[in-house]
Amino acid sequence: MKNVSGLGMAAIGLAVFAGACSSSGAGGRKVEITMKDGGCTPSSVAVRPGEKLNLLLKNESSSDAYEFEGIDGAKLEEVVVHQGKTLSVGYTVPSGSGTHKMKCYVPAGPSTIVELVAGSLSETASPARGATPAASSSPAASIGVDSTVAVSLVEYSVTADKPSVSAGKIRFAATNVSKGQVHELAVLKPKADGGFENLGEVEDVEPGTSTSFDLELVPGAYTLACLIAAGESGSTVDHYKQGMHTDFTVK
Numbered sequence: 001m002k003n004v005s006g007l008g009m010a011a012i013g014l015a016v017f018a019g020a021c022s023s024s025g026a027g028g029r030k031v032e033i034t035m036k037d038g039g040c041t042p043s044s045v046a047v048r049p050g051e052k053l054n055l056l057l058k059n060e061s062s063s064d065a066y067e068f069e070g071i072d073g074a075k076l077e078e079v080v081v082h083q084g085k086t087l088s089v090g091y092t093v094p095s096g097s098g099t100h101k102m103k104c105y106v107p108a109g110p111s112t113i114v115e116l117v118a119g120s121l122s123e124t125a126s127p128a129r130g131a132t133p134a135a136s137s138s139p140a141a142s143i144g145v146d147s148t149v150a151v152s153l154v155e156y157s158v159t160a161d162k163p164s165v166s167a168g169k170i171r172f173a174a175t176n177v178s179k180g181q182v183h184e185l186a187v188l189k190p191k192a193d194g195g196f197e198n199l200g201e202v203e204d205v206e207p208g209t210s211t212s213f214d215l216e217l218v219p220g221a222y223t224l225a226c227l228i229a230a231g232e233s234g235s236t237v238d239h240y241k242q243g244m245h246t247d248f249t250v251k
Ligand SMILES: [Cu+2]
Pocket: 153, 182, 183, 184, 226, 227, 228, 239, 244
C-alpha cells in the first residue's frame, strides 16, 4: 500500500509540473506585449530568424479579456489573457527574413496587429520548424448536427439564411461571396460587461470558398461577426467596425 500511494503522489507531482510548463516561453528572449483598453503595444518588434521568444502577454486593460494569435500564416495558437493576468507564450521565429503577424484583440473591440520583423542580418542555422501548411479546419462529420446555418460574408456585411435556430449542435457554413477580400466568421456571445466571448470561428475564408464548423449552443443571443483587423489579410479597415456583424438567436 505504501508503495502504491508513493507512486500516486509522484505521478501527481509530475502532472502538475508538466502542466505548468506546457505553454510557457521559458528560455526564450523576453518580449513584453501590453494589452490596454485601446489596444496592444508595441505594434512592431525586431526579432532574429530562428530566434526563440518568450512572449509575455500582460493584460492591463480595465475589464477585457484579450486574445492573441498568429495570423496570415504565423504559427501561434490562439491564447486568451484575462484582465489583470500575464501569460508567457513561447514562439520560435521561422528561419529566413520576413514579417510574422500576431493579432492582439478583444472580440468586436480594439485590435492591434503586432508585427515581429525578422531581419536577414544574424540568421541562425537552426533547422526550419515544421513548415506545414496552415491547418484548415477539417470538415466535421455531418451526422449529429441539429441544424445548419448558411452564412454569407462580403464587404461589409454578415448575412445568415435564418435569424434563429433551436439549441443544440449547430453547423455554421460560411461562404465568402467577396470577389477579392478574405473574411472570417466568429460566433460571439455577449458578456455582462458589454464585451464578447469568442466561442468559435473559421479564419481565412478565401474569396469564393466555403468552410463550416460546428458549435454546441445553448439558448441565448449571439452575434455572428467577421473580426478581420486593419493590417490583416490585406485589409486596410476593421471589418467589424465597418458593419460585418449580425444578431443571431438560439431558442
Ligand atoms: Cu471580413
